[in-house]
Amino acid sequence: MNTWIEFLRRINHELTFNQPASIKSINSVEIELKVQFPQSLKNLLLESDGVHDEFECDVIWPVERILEENKNIRIEYLEERETFNDFLLFSDAGNGDQFAFSITDGDSDMEEICVWNHEDESREILSSSLNEFIKGWLEGTIEI
Numbered sequence: 001m002n003t004w005i006e007f008l009r010r011i012n013h014e015l016t017f018n019q020p021a022s023i024k025s026i027n028s029v030e031i032e033l034k035v036q037f038p039q040s041l042k043n044l045l046l047e048s049d050g051v052h053d054e055f056e057c058d059v060i061w062p063v064e065r066i067l068e069e070n071k072n073i074r075i076e077y078l079e080e081r082e083t084f085n086d087f088l089l090f091s092d093a094g095n096g097d098q099f100a101f102s103i104t105d106g107d108s109d110m111e112e113i114c115v116w117n118h119e120d121e122s123r124e125i126l127s128s129s130l131n132e133f134i135k136g137w138l139e140g141t142i143e144i
Contacts, residue, residue: 004044017048040130
């Protein structure tokens with residue numbers, strides 16, 4: 001793979017991109033959430049701080065939204081806090097379900113992507129990498 005933007009444009013030429021996130025902003029969110037971003041997500045955000053589809057919906061959230069959404073869900077489900085400390089939300093399906101990386105002890109060296117169902121709070125593994133997930137989601141081969 002060349003760059004994330006080139007990879008994404010090959011899948012959907014109507015995607016739009018933001019200015020790159022700074023390593024400082026990513027590090028700050030990692031510290032606040034007590035989690036290390038997967039390298040693939042970090043690399044993508046360093047090219048574009050969020051990715052949007054042709055309807056201006058976020059395909060990948062910007063760093064600030066990653067922080068807000070992860071903080072909000074941990075507050076909303078405070079009694080089940082441990083449930084939400086083992087994944088890092090980075091996008092949503094537009095129906096309330098959210099996409100996340102699996103996290104173990106604050107480390108996200110696993111690239112596994114799962115979907116969290118907002119209705120029954122279940123999780124399902126969708127892919128083994130960010131590029132596999134994005135390609136499948138945008139092409140419609142991954143459905144929820």
